[in-house]
Amino acid sequence: MKEEYGKTGFHKSCFFMPKKNIYYGMILFFRTFLWPNGSNFMKSFSIEQIKLMDRFTRTHFINTLSGFKSVSLIGTINKSGQTNLAIFSNLVHIGADPALIGFINRPTEAAPHTIAYLQETEFYTVNHINQEIYTRAHQTSAKYPEHISEFEAVGLTRLFRPGISAPFVEESNIQYLLKLEEVIPIKLNGTFLVVGSLQQAFIQEDVMDEDGYLSIEKANSLCSLGINGYYETTFLDKLPYAKP
């Protein structure tokens, strides 16, 4: 009898509560009296509060706020044959026809090599990061002197393909070649949107579906969060083209 009371007794005496579940009532109570603006148990951070955070806390906060990112390694070469490899997580799809992919490059004082090299030789490679290589990929973000190639420093294999000057990362299962189209300065903070056009793609065999969709999780491609978080993904759903 006690069990039955526990399950059904209380909400019968509270006429304003939905009958299905007593937790609805509790949520209603909290939402009404403690979070009256319906703000869903949320903490508010104004930009003034965020500015008061110490530099690293603020960096983590803002870098993670914009969500999961497509982290990749960009391979470049300069005219003298010096190669560079650097991790970039701020890549963005710009258009399918023509096929354009962009990335945000920090101010050249902070991140000089990739942008200088690709401006010199026009072509650069983008290489997905998988579980086997993410620690080595992350290590490319260390500030090595220019004469040291990150390929050797972190232990990734430089792969040169016939007719292509820029180096690929052999350990990557999805690689593509871009040709520099435009470097667009973002004056607000001295960064650049570097836009490249797709020239060629190299895709692990079993990854492409019939409709052209690349199930990149099958190639173990990771996504990142903020400046140092790495995530695996699990396919949830593929939805049809939406109509009103």
Next chain:
Amino acid sequence: MKEEYGKTGFHKSCFFMPKKNIYYGMILFFRTFLWPNGSNFMKSFSIEQIKLMDRFTRTHFINTLSGFKSVSLIGTINKSGQTNLAIFSNLVHIGADPALIGFINRPTEAAPHTIAYLQETEFYTVNHINQEIYTRAHQTSAKYPEHISEFEAVGLTRLFRPGISAPFVEESNIQYLLKLEEVIPIKLNGTFLVVGSLQQAFIQEDVMDEDGYLSIEKANSLCSLGINGYYETTFLDKLPYAKP
């Protein structure tokens, strides 16, 4: 005896194969004779081949190639009080100080409302998409006439907060307010990089770590792939700041 032969007999007779595993030998064979450039069992797609794909196949291919994306709902309002809600997956972190977040807006003929509204009223909200709402969020990509607000059309709750004109999505567990800073045209294909500065963030209570890192997977935030794929994520690792 037959079993032993099957397991170990063959590679003993092949001096050039590693002894540990016969599959190494098979891989060595294929790599040497069939994929001599060490290209890791990969299919090559030149841009000429990609251009020959039908429009939808090409769209899927190129949209998925650039990797996982931070899909969110952008909420706007115009001066007459008409609200708009649209799904955007091409968001990009631009800088932490000042805190700038951008997104790619398609040409205004194709995607007119969000950009027009935020240019009119300057402020717009970005709302993470979680498992509860991703089908409704995806539905906002349907082309509704301007007088229909996607909030009602897809069944998401418009949340107005004191002193903020732009509408939030109540069902979202991570929401933030941006102020329009600059609309940068990308002349190559008629798209725009819309850059906003962070004004305020609303974060589900248990999501922020001590170092400011938002473990957005705890708020069930999803990432997307291409134009229609949705993924859950699993935390893999957080790596320290890299030094040479």
